[in-house]
Amino acid sequence: MAAAIRLSRLNLGLTSTNPSVACLIVRDGVVVGSAVTAPGGRPHAETQALAEAGAAARGATAYVTLEPCSHHGKTPPCSEALIAAGIARVVVSVTDPDERVAGRGLAMLRDAGIAVETGVLEEAGREALAAYLNRQTKKQPYVTLKLAVSADGMLGRLGEGQVAITGPVSRGQVHVLRAETDAILIGIGTALADDPELTCRLPGLEARSPVRIVLDPRLELPPASKLAQTAQTVPVIAVTERDRRDDPGFLARQAALEALGVEVLICDPRKLDALLTALATRGISSLLVEGGARTAQSFLDAGLVGRISLFTGPKAIGKDGVASPFVSGRMPDGFSLRHTARYGADVLQEYERDD
Ligand SMILES: NC(=O)c1ccc[n+]([C@@H]2O[C@H](COP(=O)([O-])OP(=O)(O)OC[C@H]3O[C@@H](n4cnc5c(N)ncnc54)[C@H](OP(=O)(O)O)[C@@H]3O)[C@@H](O)[C@H]2O)c1
Incomplete structure (x- = not known):
């Protein structure tokens, strides 16, 4: 077995x-x-x-x-x-x-x-x-929250875009996680700060890149971003609050993104429960939430996280750090440690929800 x-x-x-x-x-x-x-x-x-x-x-x-x-x-x-x-x-x-x-x-x-x-x-x-099992019983995708934190529990440095917190072996492991998942989700803060591509770039597994989703209440995803620019090859969904007819630039921004192949989904990105139900009806059974801090916290607060994959790097970031929900190694209540692994100088701890 x-x-x-x-x-x-x-x-x-x-x-x-x-x-x-x-x-x-x-x-x-x-x-x-x-x-x-x-x-x-x-x-x-x-x-x-x-x-x-x-x-x-x-x-x-x-x-x-x-x-x-x-x-x-x-x-x-x-x-x-x-x-x-x-x-x-x-x-x-x-x-x-x-x-x-x-x-x-x-x-x-x-x-x-x-x-x-x-x-x-x-x-x-x-x-x-x-x-x-989650989709069958709860009619929602199973959510894995993946975060890379520094030794002092920080996600990055304010205003510095992507900061290398973990090493190449951990990053490869994250790409394996992506390959196993139906969709990846981030907040617009991360899309703007880091301009990530969120694809699976392991040799031989490139075709397994999941759908990429951005919580983007004001539809700020730049058409020049890597996500928008690659939307024809790997789907991108921008989840936005509502049809903002009072916002004069909204329709133009929507048209520009749609011309690049980005799907604009009108569904309140702060109502995560309803959003997950909508994603399940599209056949999305697994969702990898890759941050940032506020998005991670909202999923935890809403009780929607099934698994936490916490990669901890060896170096501290100190002041000016963007704090993760896990400063000082404290885990949210209701999760238990299931696996620990070492990837070079980094440690992965996998926590599962208890119920
Ligand atoms: N180390 C890591 O693993 C990792 C991973 C990703 C990002 N990061 C770092 O995290 C930083 C960005 O974090 P962040 O907290 O500023 O940004 P974020 O969580 O990526 O995005 C926050 C933005 O998303 C919007 N949003 C829409 N729906 C939301 C919801 N349900 N919950 C939370 N936000 C929602 C917020 O809108 P409102 O403004 O209206 O609230 C806000 O504008 C960057 O420095 C990045 O480098 C680190």
Whole structure:
């Protein structure tokens, strides 16, 4: 199951509204078929792994990270495919909260005489499926708040634009996070101060750059910014308060951004709860919030953060620093430390929300 969970991460951020699930078919201790949900969400992992296993699937064990589906959607149910292939035992990490499945997939397998075990490595399985599970149960994307802070908890230096706080290994890791995520979000303060591109620039993973979203109440994103200039290649959404007909320059700014391919979404950027619901209806299941300070604080205050990825660099910034919500290493209540890693001179601490 650990191997299946690792494999399932391969297509995170690529499977649209479907979860990225992995399936391993094991016969006499040998993996005879393995697959992960295909980009776009179809075909599912089970049918691909069964096809690879062929006749060797008869009498084998299938390890699946999420309960096999039981409903006739755009594809026939995976439970039926497992039964038809003669699988003897199915081991599942997480049961599916989708009301069309919710235990029915397991019941179908048991009714067919297949031995079924569930809840295997469930914590790790839930972590890999966090975005899907969150969207199913809360109808909102799963929010990861990523921040890089100096040794004294600062995000940057006032008026200095991007300040290198962490080293190249951490920055590479952030690009991996981007590759696994459906959308990245920042506040307009960061867009103006840093002019970031927010793409995934790891060799070979460039095509996995997520949609980029800017909370921009007054529609101030400059047409010359890297975000606007690259909107034709990687989508950019500027979330703005309302149709500001009283603001004479609004329509011209909107037209200039739209001509570059930026989508202007009229949805109050301060009502984050409603914004997240709107993003979920567009199929966005995971959202990486990359700051700045005020945006990070609003997401925390609204109780919308599921995971915090806190990268801490070795140097202090001191006075003139832009304070992060985590000065002096204090974590917000309701989060627990799950992982710690070292990337060169930096430390990553990953916190998960307790509920
Ligand atoms: N180290 C890091 O990880 C990191 C990451 C990103 C940025 N930064 C640094 O952070 C600094 C920028 O931080 P910041 O706090 O000034 O900017 P910010 O959070 O990026 O943006 C704040 C702006 O967004 C608007 N906004 C719209 N909806 C919002 C909402 N729901 N919550 C909060 N703001 C919302 C605010 O509008 P109003 O003005 O109307 O409130 C404000 O103009 C820069 O120095 C940048 O270099 C560091």
